[in-house]
Structures are given as structure tokens and as C-alpha cells.
Amino acid sequence: MKILSFVGIKGGIGKTTLxxxxxxxxxxxxxxxxxxxxDHQSNLSQTYNVYDQDGTVGVIFTGNGQIKIHHVGDNIDLIAGDMHLDDIETSIENNTNKNMLLYMWLSDNYDSLNLGQYDYVIIDCHPDFSTATKNAIIVSHDILSPITPSEHGYNAKFNLQERIxxxxxxxxxxxxxxxxVTAQLWFVAxxxxxxxRSSHDLMDALKTEREKGDNSCIAVIPEKELFNRSTLDHESIAKMAEEHTIYNRQREFFDEIDSTFTKITDKL
Structure with a gap:
């Protein structure tokens, strides 16, 4: 089982969509x-039309109740977000083990919830460096962080590296x-x-980093409305590609995404 966390310091970088x-x-x-x-905004959960606030990730941090695992698709299960997770984080702020709660929950429930059946656990974090995000970082094998073509987007790369x-x-x-904390930090443009100009500047900066030996940026995702709207439309790129009409119309894009995700998987 490989645990991946999608982490970002700032919002609007396409973390949940990715x-x-x-x-x-x-x-x-x-x-x-x-x-x-x-993510207490629970956008990923809502993409799967899961609004149930019983048995959410909040249980991991409070210890109150039982986690509910939702079966949301072929080979896909979900532990739903809690819209009050920010309040929960505040309530446990003084707990000495606050950053280890997810680590302990996974250990305590690995057998009873048959967590070993999963090839991948993917954690979508809130765009911050709060307690829940730190919990995700501790349990992760790899961390993926999108960076976008803007001054602040690029600077967030160094901000996250320093904080980790x-x-x-x-x-x-x-x-x-x-x-x-043993996870490797990777970036996706x-x-x-x-x-x-902003995209060219970002790619030039990343090229300069590679020339200096920094190969932490492992993939590039092009700007595409089809990709950006996938969470809003509740239909993933992989599912769209199965529809022959759409695939034939956007063949180059679908093939590029498939190649990019293959590259990411091989790198991890």
C-alpha cells in the first residue's frame, strides 16, 4: 500500500482536481x-455526491464514533471530509500527540477495516500547513504538490519545501x-x-532548477477546461476517455494525460 498526499500552501492550484x-x-x-x-471544504467528497457527516475524517481526530467508508466507484472508496475539521483542529491544538492521530488510526484499524486491500491511499489536504495536513505528511510515502504559473504559485514551492x-x-x-517524516516531496507544474508569459517563465525556472540538479518537478499538466471542470461535472478524465466520441475529439489531450500519470506512477 502506497500513501500519497496532495498538499499545497495556497488554494486555486488544482490540488483536488489533480x-x-x-x-x-x-x-x-x-x-x-x-x-x-x-479538506474541510470537502470538495473531493462532494465530487462523489457524498455529503454525509457521520463517520467522517473527524472521527480520526476526535476518537468519537466509527469511520464510514463509502464505496463510490469501481475500485474506489472514500472516507468523507468533515466540514467542521478546522474547528476540530482547534479543539486538539494542545494535544501532545495531535500530529500522530492519523498514524495511530491507520495502525489501530489496519486489520479491522482491511486497509491492506488498497493499493493506494490518496489524501487530499486543505491548502495550508495545519494539524490535519501535518498528520497526512507523517503517514505519507510521497507528497505531490501542484505549482501554477504565477509568482506566488512558484514561490509556494520553496515555502512548502522549507516548512516540510x-x-x-x-x-x-x-x-x-x-x-x-520520510515522504519524498514532488511537484507537478x-x-x-x-x-x-507566466507559463513560459515557470517552465524556464523549472528548467534552470533541473540543470542545477533539482528534479523534484516530475510532470506537467496543460491548462484545459476539460480537466478543470472534471470535479464540477463529477466525471473524471479517465471516464471521459472511455467515451469514444469525446476521446476521438480530444485524443491528443487524453493520451498526454495518460502518459503523464504513467510517468508520475513510475517515479513514485
Whole structure:
């Protein structure tokens, strides 16, 4: 089982859209996926028309109640987001183990909930570096963060790197001095247009980084309304590609996304 978290410091970078489409793509490849929605806006859950506030991710952090796992598609299950997760985070702020609650929940429920059946656990985080996000980072094998063609979008890359490095030093086993944060941080250039200065500047900056030995940006997702609207329309790119009329009309784009997701999977 591989645990991936989609993390971003700022909103509007396509994080939920990317996590949704990547998970759906994995499912079409025969992989069993569990989504965990740690964004209190619950956009990922609502994409699957799950509004149920019983048995949400809030249980992980409060210990009150039982988690409900929703079967939302072929090879896809979901633990729904909690719209009051920000309030829950505030209520546990003084708990000494607040950053380890998801780690402990996964360990305690691995057998009883048959979590080992999943090839991938994909965690969609709120765009911040709060307690829930830190919990996701601790349990993750890899972290994926979209960066977009804007000054602040590119700077967020360094902001996130610095915060994770600081957190890595903070979240340690005091007996062994080893960090609980072991995840590799990767970036995906998202919403890239071929005809804008901001996109060219971002790609040039990433090229310069590669020349200096920084290969942390592993994929490029083009700006495409079809992709951006997939969560709003509740239909993933992978599902759209199964419709021959749409596929034939947008063959190049669908093939590019398939190639990109394959590249990401191979890298992870």
C-alpha cells in the first residue's frame, strides 16, 4: 500500500482536481484506491455526491464514533471530509500527540477495516500547513504538490519545501532521534498554457532548477477546461476517455494525460 498526499500552501492550484483524476486513473488501471478527504471544504467528497457527516475524517481526530467508508466507484472508496475539521483542529491544538492521530488510526484499524486491500491511499489536504495536513505528511510515502504559473504559485514551492524540512526536524522519535517524516516531496507544474508569459517563465525556472540538479518537478499538466471542470461535472478524465466520441475529439489531450500519470506512477 502506497500513501500519497496532495498538499499545497495556497488554494486555486488544482490540488483536488489533480488528486481526483489521478485516483480515478489508477482505478481504471486495476488499482484499488482509498481517498481520504482532509479538506474541510470537502470538495473531493462532494465530487462523489457524498455529503454525509457521520463517520467522517473527524472521527480520526476526535476518537468519537466509527469511520464510514463509502464505496463510490469501481475500485474506489472514500472516507468523507468533515466540514467542521478546522474547528476540530482547534479543539486538539494542545494535544501532545495531535500530529500522530492519523498514524495511530491507520495502525489501530489496519486489520479491522482491511486497509491492506488498497493499493493506494490518496489524501487530499486543505491548502495550508495545519494539524490535519501535518498528520497526512507523517503517514505519507510521497507528497505531490501542484505549482501554477504565477509568482506566488512558484514561490509556494520553496515555502512548502522549507516548512516540510522544519517539520521533519520537529516530528521525531525522541528515543531514536529519527524523523517520522520520510515522504519524498514532488511537484507537478499545473495549468500550463503554451501562449502565456507566466507559463513560459515557470517552465524556464523549472528548467534552470533541473540543470542545477533539482528534479523534484516530475510532470506537467496543460491548462484545459476539460480537466478543470472534471470535479464540477463529477466525471473524471479517465471516464471521459472511455467515451469514444469525446476521446476521438480530444485524443491528443487524453493520451498526454495518460502518459503523464504513467510517468508520475513510475517515479513514485
Amino acid at each position: 488528486s481526483y483524476n489521478y485516483g480515478e486513473w489508477l482505478a481504471t488501471k486495476g488499482k484499488k484506491v482509498l481517498f481520504i478527504d482532509l 524540512n522544519e517539520f521533519k526536524k520537529e516530528a521525531i522519535d525522541y528515543t531514536t532521534r529519527k524523523s517520522y 499545473n495549468m500550463i498554457k503554451h501562449n502565456t
